[in-house]
Amino acid sequence: MLSVHLTLLLAFTAIVSAVPLEKRWGGFLGSWANHNGRPSSSYLEFGKRFPGANSNAPSCDLSQAVMPIATTALLPPAPGLSLFHVAIGRGTQNYTCDTTNSTAVPVAVGAKATLFNATCIAASSPQLLAQLPDIALQLPIPTTSSSDAGNPAYADMSGHHYFLNPTTPFFNMDTALHSYGAGSFKKTGAAAAPASAIPGPNDQGDGAVTWLKLDARDAEGQVFQEVYRLNTAGGQPPKMCTGMPAAFEVQYAAEYWLWAA
Ligand SMILES: *[C@@H]1O[C@H](CO)[C@@H](O)[C@H](O)[C@H]1NC(C)=O
Numbered sequence: 241m242l243s244v245h246l247t248l249l250l251a252f253t254a255i256v257s258a259v260p261l262e263k264r265w266g267g268f269l270g271s272w273a274n275h276n277g278r279p280s281s282s283y284l285e286f287g288k289r290f291p292g293a294n295s296n297a298p299s300c301d302l303s304q305a306v307m308p309i310a311t312t313a314l315l316p317p318a319p320g321l322s323l324f325h326v327a328i329g330r331g332t333q334n335y336t337c338d339t340t341n342s343t344a345v346p347v348a349v350g351a352k353a354t355l356f357n358a359t360c361i362a363a364s365s366p367q368l369l370a371q372l373p374d375i376a377l378q379l380p381i382p383t384t385s386s387s388d389a390g391n392p393a394y395a396d397m398s399g400h401h402y403f404l405n406p407t408t409p410f411f412n413m414d415t416a417l418h419s420y421g422a423g424s425f426k427k428t429g430a431a432a433a434p435a436s437a438i439p440g441p442n443d444q445g446d447g448a449v450t451w452l453k454l455d456a457r458d459a460e461g462q463v464f465q466e467v468y469r470l471n472t473a474g475g476q477p478p479k480m481c482t483g484m485p486a487a488f489e490v491q492y493a494a495e496y497w498l499w500a501a
C-alpha cells in the first residue's frame with residue numbers, strides 16, 4: 241500500500257502509476273543520496289510510522305508541531321489561533337525586469353505553487369519536514385489539473401498557492417480532493433533565510449526566498465488567519481536584471497504553516 245508520505249514525495253515526480261513503485265522510489269532515493277551525500281535510508285521507513293494516514297483523518301497531534309525559528313524573529317500566531325495545516329509548496333516565484341534600465345533590479349510579482357499535505361510529518365518528524373523543501377526542489381515542478389483528482393500521486397495535494405495581484409498571495413485549499421478552505425493575505429513580516437538554505441535546484445541558484453508571515457486580508461471572511469512561509473529553498477532572483485528577460489520564473493519550494501481561528 242502506498243503510504244501517504246511516500247505519495248507526498250512521489251507526487252512531485254508527476255510520474256503516473258505505470259512505473260512500479262519500487263522503481264520510482266528507488267530512483268528517487270538514488271538521486272537524493274547523491275545530493276550532498278546526505279543519508280537517505282531513514283526515508284525508507286517514514287510511511288510506516290503513521291498508521292491510518294491514508295484516511296486523511298486527523299491522525300496526528302498538531303499541538304506537538306513547532307515552527308522552525310527564523311533568523312530574525314517573526315511574530316508568533318495571534319492568541320486563539322491553532323495550527324490547521326502544514327503544506328510543502330513546490331513551484332516558482334515570478335519576477336519582472338525593466339529591460340530598458342541597465343541598473344534595474346528584479347521586482348517580485350507573485351508566485352505559483354502546488355501544495356502537498358505534510359501536516360502529520362510536521363507533528364511527528366520535524367527534522368524530516370525541514371528537509372522536504374530541499375527534496376521537493378530537486379524534483380520536477382508538479383503539473384496539476386482537475387483531472388488529477390483520480391491520480392494516486394496527487395492524493396496528498398492539498399491545494400494551490402498563487403497571487404491575485406503582486407501583493408495579494410492566495411491559498412486555495414478547496415480542490416476536487418479536499419475542502420480545507422481558502423483565503424487572501426498580505427505580508428506582515430519577513431526574515432532572511434538562513435545561510436545554509438539551498439539556493440536552487442542542484443544547489444545552484446541565487447538563494448532562498450525570505451521566510452514570511454502573512455496575515456488575512458479579511459479576517460472575518462476566511463478560515464485561515466495567518467500563514468508562515470518557512471524553510472525556503474531557492475526562489476531568489478539574480479541581484480541585477482542584467483541579461484534577464486522582462487518576465488521570468490525562479491524555482492522554489494517551502495513549508496507553509498496555516499493557522500485558523
Ligand atoms: C492533511 O491535512 C488535514 C487538515 O489539516 C489533517 O487533518 C490531516 O491529518 C492531514 N493529513 C496528513 C497525512 O498530514
Ligand SMILES: *[C@@H]1O[C@H](CO)[C@@H](O)[C@H](O)[C@H]1NC(C)=O
Nearest residue numbers: 338340341342343344345346
Ligand atoms: C533603474 O533601476 C534603478 C534600480 O531599481 C532605479 O533606482 C532607477 O530609478 C531606474 N531608472 C529608471 C530610469 O527607471
Ligand SMILES: *[C@@H]1O[C@H](CO)[C@@H](O)[C@H](O)[C@H]1NC(C)=O
Nearest residue numbers: 334351352402403487488489
Ligand atoms: C508567472 O505566474 C503566472 C501564474 O501566476 C504564470 O501563468 C506565468 O506564466 C508566470 N511566468 C511569467 C514569466 O510571467
